[in-house]
Amino acid sequence: MSSPAASPGTGQTSGQTSGRKADASAWLAVAAGTLGALMATLDISIVNSSLPTIQGEIGASGTEGTWIATAYLVAEIIIIPLSSWLEKLLGLRTLLLAAAGLFTLFSVMCGLSTTLPMMIVGRIGQGFTGGALIPTAMTIIATRLPREQQPVGNALFGATAILGPVLGPVLGGWLTENVSWHYSFFLNVPVGIALITLLLVAVPYERPKVELLAEADWLGILGMALGLGGLTVVLEEGEREQWFSSPDIRWLAVVSLLGFILLAIGQWRARHPVIQLRLLRDRQFGSVALMAMAVGVALYGTAYVIPQFLAGIAGYNSLQSGVIVLLSGVPMILMMPFTPLLMRTVDIRLAVGVGLLLLAASAFMETDLSPLSYGGSFVASQLMRGIGTVLAMLFLNQAAIRSVPASQAGDAAGIYSAARNLGGSLALASIAVIQDQRLWLHSRRLEESISANAELVQSSMATQAHLLGGPDIAIRLLGSTIQMQALTMTYADLFWLLGVAILCITPLVLFLRPLPTNAAPVAAH
Incomplete structure (x- = not known):
């Protein structure tokens, strides 16, 4: 037809x-x-x-x-x-x-x-x-x-x-x-x-x-593979390999840069580029892609940080931690019957804006963590995060295709999905870097705040040594306590940064246009 x-x-x-x-x-x-x-x-x-x-x-x-x-x-x-x-x-x-x-x-x-x-x-x-x-x-x-x-x-x-x-x-x-x-x-x-x-x-x-x-854009295809593949490995493995002190990371960075150069040449020279990156110049679609990346940061970032906290601080096993992460999916199940009506009646700018604000608020709710926090401490924030993700992601899914010409709907779907996954990679890479740096900083500050000559410290250490059977055990216990406090403060910092990152991207909702209410469905061909 x-x-x-x-x-x-x-x-x-x-x-x-x-x-x-x-x-x-x-x-x-x-x-x-x-x-x-x-x-x-x-x-x-x-x-x-x-x-x-x-x-x-x-x-x-x-x-x-x-x-x-x-x-x-x-x-x-x-x-x-x-x-x-x-x-x-x-x-x-x-x-x-x-x-x-x-x-x-x-x-x-x-x-x-x-x-x-x-x-x-x-x-x-x-x-x-x-x-x-x-x-x-x-x-x-x-x-x-x-x-x-x-x-x-x-x-x-x-x-x-x-x-x-x-x-x-x-x-x-x-x-x-x-x-x-x-x-x-x-x-x-x-x-x-x-x-x-x-x-x-x-x-x-x-x-x-x-x-x-x-007539395929072979330069673009090769560039896409080298650029995105190299960048993802650099982001995933960079912190573990000490970034550019590792020759492997340096070579992968060069490969990734070469790939993006080839991709750019393909965009300029090919009659039909393998992917229509020029779609990002449209304010609607460009904003959708950036916000999809922010949703990816929130979704993958919290799905990583929460189990790490519960395993390292609360002593949860992987299954128990996974159940807490799964709580964010409950609102999706409950809201599913109503989401088609929401998409027909609610302005996209309002829905996505509220969704992103809920994602940010849910992250800020987890900035008051303590070593006594457990799975129940995340229930309210996880449910709020689920509602925010539903509102943001469902409307952005619709806008990703509706905001481009019908013949380019497939390209839009690919860019949108890649942006969300790239947001997840950026989140995990950033978390790895920040976690190491903040853990070291908080550990040093806590150690500096404890004076070995203070009467209270000496009295506490003497009591612990008497109860535990020796000063060596008491010192190790003090070190473990400092490490746990520093790790808790680090996780609180990570949630704070996730919240700030989402807030920074939220004003992009102003660039969105209302979804057409009487438009025929888009086609990918």
């Missing part, structure tokens, strides 16, 4: 008539896209809880084991922006079938891994194939649902984007403690089979456009 060109900046097209309802095939396609996105986002974090167990069984050190998580993220962030071009090249059905089938096979490979290289190859394969499943879910919603039903589809996709990262650690922790860590990967087999079945039934076949290979 032919459709008129969209007016720039609106994303409007008459691809489907107003008032037309989606048929069962369309909803099955949406279900397939949502299931694929959930499978891909879940596997980002499902191994986090079981990493120590996996490392022990495959003979990997702590430093080597981090690549089990990093390899997936690096591969995913490379492929996400390329998914629109791959969709045009192969056709949506062929791309999704290949991605779902290979993702399932790579999951089996991870579950059967007995060595670190085998596991890393499997995780890279999962990242490349799973990354293609995320933005294409948004494309299915944009192309298969009429305008009045797209909010329902966006609500379903938003639920996967939010629940996947927070559900992963809980599910992975439960499987590791009650069954085996292998089933964190084998779980994808029945899900993959169900996804492939839905795709075969609901998504029509499209002829591959092999002629696109001849």
Whole structure:
């Protein structure tokens, strides 16, 4: 069915008539896209809880084991922006079938891994194939649902984007403690089979456009892989490798810079760049991308800091910590029936602004942590964070595609998803740097505040030595107390900085335009 060109900046097209309802095939396609996105986002974090167990069984050190998580993220962030071009090249059905089938096979490979290289190859394969499943879910919603039903589809996709990262650690922790860590990967087999079945039934076949290979932006494709891949590794591993004192980090930084130069040349010279970065010049879409990055910072940053605090201070195991993180998903479940109505009736600027302010407020609520804080201390802030994430992410999902011409909806989905994941990488890298620096600072300040000659200090140490059986034990206990206090203060600093970062990005809501209330659904082709 032919459709008129969209007016720039609106994303409007008459691809489907107003008032037309989606048929069962369309909803099955949406279900397939949502299931694929959930499978891909879940596997980002499902191994986090079981990493120590996996490392022990495959003979990997702590430093080597981090690549089990990093390899997936690096591969995913490379492929996400390329998914629109791959969709045009192969056709949506062929791309999704290949991605779902290979993702399932790579999951089996991870579950059967007995060595670190085998596991890393499997995780890279999962990242490349799973990354293609995320933005294409948004494309299915944009192309298969009429305008009045797209909010329902966006609500379903938003639920996967939010629940996947927070559900992963809980599910992975439960499987590791009650069954085996292998089933964190084998779980994808029945899900993959169900996804492939839905795709075969609901998504029509499209002829591959092999002629696109001849005019492909190969410089841009290479630049995208080198630039984003190198940058993600630098951000993930920089603090652990002492940044630019490490030759590996220096080389990766050079590779990343070279990649972005090649990408820029491709943008300038290619007739059809692999990804339309010029979309970022639109104030609406540029603002959406930056705010998506801020939501990624909040989502991934808190999902990392809270379990670290609960494990290091409150003595929680990985499953108990994961349950606290999962609390932020409760508002999504409760609000899901109402989100389509919200997207139809509430101004995007109000919704996203309130969402970002709630995210900031939830971070500031956690700045008064003490060594006596426990999981219950995070309940109110986690519920508030869940509401804020729902309001911000669901409306930004809709705006990401609505704010660009219809023919570029796929590019918009890729950039938007990559921005959110890049925000997560920036958050984790920044947290690693700040945590080391602030922990050292607070430890030194606490030590300086304790005078060895003070009468109160000497009396306390004498009492502790008498009770514990010697001055050495008393000194070690004092050191542990200082370290715990310093670590608590460090986590409070991290939450404060997360709140400030979100507040700084919030004024961008003023650049947003109201979503069109009577626009036809956008199309990715």
